[in-house]
Amino acid sequence: MFASLPHILIYLTRVLLVMGFAIGLWRFRRLPQSLRYITVLLGLYILIESVANVLGFLKKPNLFLIPVAVISEFWLLTFVFIHALRWPTFTKVAPWLVSLLTAYVLLDSVLTFEAARFKPSVQIISDLFTLTLAGLYFRKLLHELRVNILRQEPMFWVAAALMVSALGDLLISLFSNYILANYSAQTSNYVWAIHNLLGIIVYSCYGWAIWLGSRRVATWLAQSSYLARRLNL
Amino acid sequence: MNAPAESEFFKLLIIGIALLLLVGGALVLFVVTYQKRLLQQQLRLREAEAEYQQQLLAAVIEAQEHERERIGRDLHDGIGATLATTRLLMGRLETNSQASADVEAAGLYTMVNELMGTAVHDVRSISHSLFPAVLARYGLAEALQHLVDVSNETGALDVELEVDYPQPLTLAQELALYRICQELIHNALKHAKGATRLDVLLRQRGPVLTLVVEDDGCGLAPASAAGGPVLIKGAGLRSIDVRVQMLHARLRQESEPGQGLRTFVELQSPA
Secondary structure (H helix, E strand, C coil): CCCCCCHHHHHHHHHHHHHHHHHHCCHHHCCHHHHHHHHHHHHHHHHHHHHHHHHHHCCCCCCHHHHHHHHHHHHHHHHHHHHHHHHHHHHHHHHHHHHHHHHHHHHHHCCCCCCCCCCHHHHHHHHHHHHHHHHHHHHHHHCCCCCHHHHHCHHHHHHHHHHHHHHHHHHHHHHHHHHHHHHCCHHHHHHHHHHHHHHHHHHHHHHHHHHHHHHHHHHHHHHEEEEEEEECC | CCCCCHHHHHHHHHHHHHHHHHHHHHHHHHHHHHHHHHHHHHHHHHHHHHHHHHHHHHHHHHHHHHHHHHHHHHHHHHHHHHHHHHHHHHHHHHHHHHHHHHHHHHHHHHHHHHHHHHHHHHHHHHHHCCCCCCHHHHCCHHHHHHHHHHHHHHHCCEEEEEEEEECCHHHHHHHHHHHHHHHHHHHHHCCCCCCCCEEEEEEEECCEEEEEECCCCCCCCCCCCCCCCCCCCCCHHHHHHHHHHHHHCEEEEEECCCCCCEEEEEEEECC
């Protein structure tokens, strides 16, 4: 018996998520700070996904986990980009902005608590925030011109994945409740499959970025130790 | 208002998502290509700047050499000639005073004559040091031989020269290499404490021309040599560095405390 395409995509997303996290854990000490936060973010996704699956298995609503995921994502991505951008203004302003967004998400969740419905406003804010972070990183790349080969720069893959997935996710976020209310479960499953496809893009890029980051630090360490030997340090 | 048909809505949603994904992909592609273009521009700018610096350096050195040549010629043809003529006249006066049996005057004339002789010699050596006429007339090998002969005259060190130089460089390059050698010999005579000999070697191996200046003196402190970067401190060493840059050559120093100093200048010579 063959599994359907949406199911295959779900499994593939999970495999890539676990693989990215495993690589991150394996190379955690060699990773630069920004990629360590990405590893933590992947770990958090695994945890939330596991809880959501358990709740789903028990036939209980699990959409209330979205604000938790969004708030964690806000903070972890902010730390990732504080280290990647190294821009004093962003370092000062970002925590305040994220605190404000967190307060909004918490208020929205508490005041209109709905465990069985999506929160489009929260998801759209999350997508726009992600787009802003990726945009700021691309601005830095073009402004400073410090990276010679973009495909070898881990944070480029992170920002590119975030940019593409956040743009793709915008319409899904906007119409999620509408689809849930008006259309069949099959359509919801197809839309969920597209969401998983975007997840595949993000987790592959995160995994690749972590792999690149660990290799780059390893190369740098090897060069340093060679120089130290040459200079009898 | 009724919701649109399921299949129609799904189709529209898919098209919308695909368009947004295309926009995202296009943005990433734009960043990649634009960044590459900016990097290429920056590279071209740096190359142009480096080339300009090189030209400026060559122009400064050329101007410096012209000025040295002019001062050297003025010294040689002006003061040098005047001193030489005065010395001749003093010689005649000395002969006349000996004839008139004025012993005291004859002694004074002899002393003045000797001083004039020293002054003529000094002017000639300064003039030669400012512009090595031998280099322009006979080439680098002869000029280095002359430089070694003059250095041997000081008696401070036994200077030996070995030359294997079949493919001559241009005059400007030879002059730069000569100046480097002049400065290295001067440094050895001044700073190589305890040195007994100084070897100068100019050797051509294939396309690489190497100048080696080696002494057996006190050597350099470990931080200044041992394959590490050459520390440019004094004006003399800076002048060596500038000329090495002008020649697109490579300067390397090897030294251990008490084991002397070996300086290598390697450059690509025309095949």
